[in-house]
Amino acid sequence: MRLDSLADRNPRVPPQQLVAELVPPPRFSDVRFATYVPAPEHPSQAEAVAGMSAFGERVLAGPPRRRLFGRRSAPAGPPGIYLDGGFGVGKTHLLSSLFHQVVTEGGRTAAYGTFVEYTNLVGALGFLPAVEALAPHQLVCIDEFELDDPGDTVLMSRLMRELVDRGVKLAATSNTLPGALGEGRFAAQDFQREIQALAGQFAVQRVDGEDYRHRGLPAAPAPLSDADVERVATGREGATFDDFATVLAHLAEVHPSRYGAMVGSTTAVCFRDVRTVTDQMVGLRLVVLADRLYDRNIPVVASGVPFDAVFTDELVNGGYRKKYLRAVSRLSALARDGAALA
Numbered sequence: 001m002r003l004d005s006l007a008d009r010n011p012r013v014p015p016q017q018l019v020a021e022l023v024p025p026p027r028f029s030d031v032r033f034a035t036y037v038p039a040p041e042h043p044s045q046a047e048a049v050a051g052m053s054a055f056g057e058r059v060l061a062g063p064p065r066r067r068l069f070g071r072r073s074a075p076a077g078p079p080g081i082y083l084d085g086g087f088g089v090g091k092t093h094l095l096s097s098l099f100h101q102v103v104t105e106g107g108r109t110a111a112y113g114t115f116v117e118y119t120n121l122v123g124a125l126g127f128l129p130a131v132e133a134l135a136p137h138q139l140v141c142i143d144e145f146e147l148d149d150p151g152d153t154v155l156m157s158r159l160m161r162e163l164v165d166r167g168v169k170l171a172a173t174s175n176t177l178p179g180a181l182g183e184g185r186f187a188a189q190d191f192q193r194e195i196q197a198l199a200g201q202f203a204v205q206r207v208d209g210e211d212y213r214h215r216g217l218p219a220a221p222a223p224l225s226d227a228d229v230e231r232v233a234t235g236r237e238g239a240t241f242d243d244f245a246t247v248l249a250h251l252a253e254v255h256p257s258r259y260g261a262m263v264g265s266t267t268a269v270c271f272r273d274v275r276t277v278t279d280q281m282v283g284l285r286l287v288v289l290a291d292r293l294y295d296r297n298i299p300v301v302a303s304g305v306p307f308d309a310v311f312t313d314e315l316v317n318g319g320y321r322k323k324y325l326r327a328v329s330r331l332s333a334l335a336r337d338g339a340a341l342a
Contacts (some may be wrong), residue, residue, distance in 0.1 A: 003233050003241040006269065007250040011261040015124045016256060019133045021119075022111040025295030028096035036093050042209040045090065048083060051205045052094050052171070055081045059139050059169045060108060079204045080160075080170030082145075084209030091173035094207070095141050098171055102139050110139035115146055115156070116288060121256035122155060131159065135166045144291070145174040146323065160201055170201060173233045220308040220332040221339045224301060228331040228342045229270045232301045236341065238267030244274045244304060251285040259292045266298050266339060274304030276312055283315050287327040294330040301338035307331040 024031075033053050058077070083091045099112045111134055113121070122130045134140055134246035140163055160170060224232075233241035254262060263269065277283045293300060300307075308328055316324045 003230075004239065005246075006262060006266075008241045008244045009241050009262045010250075010254050011258050013258050013261050015121075017119050018113055018117075019111075022113045022117070024096040024099055024112050027297045028092060031093050031096050033094070033097045033275070034098055036090055036097065039209050042089075042192050042207075044085075044206050044208045046096055046207050048085075048207045051203075052081065052083070052098050053101065053147045053168075053306070055171065055203075056098050056106070059102050059110075062138075063065075064169050078201060079164045079168075080172065080202040082204045083173040083200035083207055084204055085173075085209065087326050089207045089209035091207055095171060095173050099141050108138040108321070109136060110141060111137045112141040112143070114143045114291065116144075116256060118142060118159070118292075119152055119155060120255070122159065124257060127155075127158070128172050131162045131166075133141050134159075134163060136169060137168060139169045139171060142170065142172040144326070145172040164201060172202065199292050200238055210319055220306040220328070221336050223274065223306055224339065224342050225305050226272050226303045229272050229301050229303045232250055232268065232338075232341050233270040236268050238265065239270055239301075240268070241270045244271040244302070247271065247289075248277070248282050248286065251282075251289060256285065256288045260295070263289075263292055263296060263298060266296075268299045268301055268338060269293060270338075271300065271304070272304040274302045274307070274310060276305055276309055278313065280315060280318075280320070283311055283324065284320065286310070287320075287323045290327040290330050290334075293334055297337075298332040298334065299337035299341055300331060301341060302335055307335050 033049050036045075036049055038049060083094060085091055096112070099110050102108045102110045106278060118130075121133070163170065230241060234241045251259070277286060310328065310331065311324045316328075
């Protein structure tokens with residue numbers, strides 16, 4: 001029997017679909033502020049819930065009312081809120097909860113996507129059409145905000161200025177304070193004006209805590225045997241089965257904006273012979289794939305090296321450290337789910 005393969009998939013996604021899919025991923029479709037459980041030993045978590053909820057009320061209240069002679073009352077604060085914290089402390093949960101507060105409960109409109117999804121949207125639509133597509137929303141949520149090159153810095157700075165000028169509120173998450181975006185990846189000092197312009201749009205809300213995916217759990221589960229991986233793929237409807245190296249090569253042929261569509265109908269991803277990635281571009285593509293798998297809560301069943309060894313020390317300790325650590329955290333969590341299927 002021929003098993004389904006990710007390497008056979010190269011979906012075509014119309015630009016209009018990219019806009020329509022700017023909603024929280026399925027993993028976070030039902031989360032709310034009430035379902036976020038702050039850790040008592042980290043009071044910033046409860047403060048973040050209160051801060052995000054209050055910001056949502058500002059969004060729902062709309063722009064400041066006009067006074068006599070056409071003057072508006074002073075705004076209540078910056079047009080954006082920025083959650084800064086480590087991996088797995090619940091930032092995406094809180095950002096998704098804000099979206100649901102505004103859209104599901106408040107009846108307003110909002111867009112929700114990762115940083116790379118917005119840059120892909122601009123690439124697919126063009127800059128001005130992307131602005132026009134996002135401007136009607138009361139809120140634009142940006143998860144995993146990172147600036148990896150000067151082009152992205154200028155692009156996102158322009159995009160956010162355009163949206164704020166049109167009255168759109170912004171909410172973002174990242175593992176880096178706004179003023180420090182880009183550090184370690186390019187000559188950030190050459191782009192301080194753009195970086196500081198971004199920082200000025202946000203009130204920063206710190207979220208401390210440990211990665212909930214690792215609480216009381218090993219960093220990564222032991223890999224399975226090749227036979228176990230193939231057995232799961234054969235016995236689980238909707239699972240895919242590939243050599244890890246084949247999928248990595250295939251990712252170079254698929255635009256990252258389509259990775260979500262590529263894995264969308266999958267019930268489990270089965271990788272045979274996971275190997276350590278040494279190439280930067282290959283590693284960054286795997287990071288995006290890991291994000292899309294995690295968004296959709298798709299178990300990963302794998303043989304080979306454990307996922308805490310999937311990137312070389314050179315990659316992890318380089319300029320994209322935070323992206324690689326996030327990918328390791330997420331792949332390890334999905335591998336624990338996958339091991340339970342074996």
